[in-house]
Amino acid sequence: MFSSLFLLHSKRCIELHKSSTFRAILLQNASPFCNPFSSAASTVESSEKDSVLNLLTSYGFTDTQISRITTAYPRLLTLDAETTLLPKLRALKSRGASTPELTEIISKVPKILAKRGAKSIALYFDFIRDIIHNDREVMLRPSSTEGKQGNKMRNVSVLREMGVPQRFLFSLLVSESQPVCGKENFEVSVKKVVEMGFDPTTSKFVQALHVFYEMSERTIEEKVNVFVKLGFTVEQVWEMFNKCPYSLKFSEKKITQTFETLKRCGLGDAEVVSVMKKRPECMRASEEKIENCVETFLGIGFSGEEFVSMVKCFPTCVGLSAETVRRKVEFLVGEMGWSLKDVVGIPPVLGYSLEKRMVPRCGVVRVLVEKGVMRMPPMSSVLACSDKVFLNRFVLKHGKLVPELMAIFAGDKKKDRTTIKNVKGLCLSVS
Numbered sequence: 001m002f003s004s005l006f007l008l009h010s011k012r013c014i015e016l017h018k019s020s021t022f023r024a025i026l027l028q029n030a031s032p033f034c035n036p037f038s039s040a041a042s043t044v045e046s047s048e049k050d051s052v053l054n055l056l057t058s059y060g061f062t063d064t065q066i067s068r069i070t071t072a073y074p075r076l077l078t079l080d081a082e083t084t085l086l087p088k089l090r091a092l093k094s095r096g097a098s099t100p101e102l103t104e105i106i107s108k109v110p111k112i113l114a115k116r117g118a119k120s121i122a123l124y125f126d127f128i129r130d131i132i133h134n135d136r137e138v139m140l141r142p143s144s145t146e147g148k149q150g151n152k153m154r155n156v157s158v159l160r161e162m163g164v165p166q167r168f169l170f171s172l173l174v175s176e177s178q179p180v181c182g183k184e185n186f187e188v189s190v191k192k193v194v195e196m197g198f199d200p201t202t203s204k205f206v207q208a209l210h211v212f213y214e215m216s217e218r219t220i221e222e223k224v225n226v227f228v229k230l231g232f233t234v235e236q237v238w239e240m241f242n243k244c245p246y247s248l249k250f251s252e253k254k255i256t257q258t259f260e261t262l263k264r265c266g267l268g269d270a271e272v273v274s275v276m277k278k279r280p281e282c283m284r285a286s287e288e289k290i291e292n293c294v295e296t297f298l299g300i301g302f303s304g305e306e307f308v309s310m311v312k313c314f315p316t317c318v319g320l321s322a323e324t325v326r327r328k329v330e331f332l333v334g335e336m337g338w339s340l341k342d343v344v345g346i347p348p349v350l351g352y353s354l355e356k357r358m359v360p361r362c363g364v365v366r367v368l369v370e371k372g373v374m375r376m377p378p379m380s381s382v383l384a385c386s387d388k389v390f391l392n393r394f395v396l397k398h399g400k401l402v403p404e405l406m407a408i409f410a411g412d413k414k415k416d417r418t419t420i421k422n423v424k425g426l427c428l429s430v431s
Contacts (some may be wrong), residue, residue: 051080055081060099060103069107095122131160151186155181156172156180159200164200179213182213197242214249227255232273262275262290265307276315300340302340317350328358331362345379349384359411363408371401390409
């Protein structure tokens with residue numbers, strides 16, 4: 001397994017974006033219908049998707065941009081290219097949009113094509129172009145548009161001036177039901193979020209804005225009381241909110257269900273409170289997923305006590321898929337030779353990327369062990385440190401082996417100029 005993973009790490013994705021291959025993969029993966037008894041329908045559907053791709057290509061979109069668009073807005077591939085998409089693209093071009101502007105804006109905000117009417121699309125397009133091209137210090141021109149569109153644009157302008165990043169502004173702008181649609185409620189919600197100290201440059205700011213905009217004070221108070229009845233203090237509830245604003249959007253049934261499921265896993269009331277407080281996002285995991293997670297850990301060989309210990313240290317593990325846990329444990333224990341107790345001692349390791357972190361670092365260590373330079377080090381010293389510390393600890397001190405070790409550490413990332421620059425910077429800073 002080690003050799004196959006390492007080979008994949010070193011040589012993957014060489015020809016992914018070549019046009020013909022890209023098109024074939026996109027058409028295959030994008031289809032929501034896979035009925036072997038509907039070949040005629042599948043053929044028509046594939047033809048429609050190909051028409052959309054051809055249309056986008058003819059308007060100057062690159063394969064990378066098309067991939068980004070269809071990933072963010074897969075429904076685009078179900079639209080009629082001639083009667084639905086073409087008129088919208090023509091309307092934007094007729095307003096003087098250059099090809100670079102058109103492709104940049106639509107690839108950043110593909111759902112603009114979901115808007116109805118050429119006038120509406122053009123209005124959003126011009127507004128997005130203002131956001132992209134104006135410096136942050138430059139005030140956006142006040143919108144004279146009335147109604148829902150006008151509110152959206154004015155409110156998005158306010159958020160932009162507060163420092164909310166483009167990627168959040170655009171998703172707020174094009175969504176049908178969002179906290180930027182109103183006026184007074186928007187102002188009140190923004191004030192609450194700011195008073196709670198959320199950083200406008202983070203996604204949590206936007207999430208908190210959703211909560212305060214969509215939920216009344218009475219509803220929020222009732223939700224807080226649900227947690228209090230389970231043993232949380234009011235202060236702990238708001239601590240969870242600061243970590244994960246959507247924690248107040250979960251239903252009473254979902255909150256209680258997660259609490260009881262974790263208790264069935266072997267945690268006491270106080271331990272469940274501690275786990276949910278530490279990682280409130282674990283409430284996203286379904287009851288079935290948590291129970292399957294327990295079965296997976298026990299099936300691998302962990303004891304019930306060890307599982308509880310890992311959950312207390314790393315609550316996020318209850319949301320990991322069975323396949324993810326098996327692959328990582330098989331690699332760490334079966335291939336690298338560490339023990340299950342080593343994993344229990346540092347459970348956050350299960351949250352690290354297998355391909356991007358474990359395989360390259362363990363590849364370096366494996367070479368050093370096989371050459372007799374060192375004995376197998378503790379798992380924590382290999383995986384639970386920054387790249388800078390790892391390079392200093394296992395690469396840069398080994399003289400003639402440095403080029404070989406650096407090549408293993410970089411893997412297929414050697415072709416990424418940014419990665420090379422970062423690695424060189426790390427080398428200089430620790431040398």
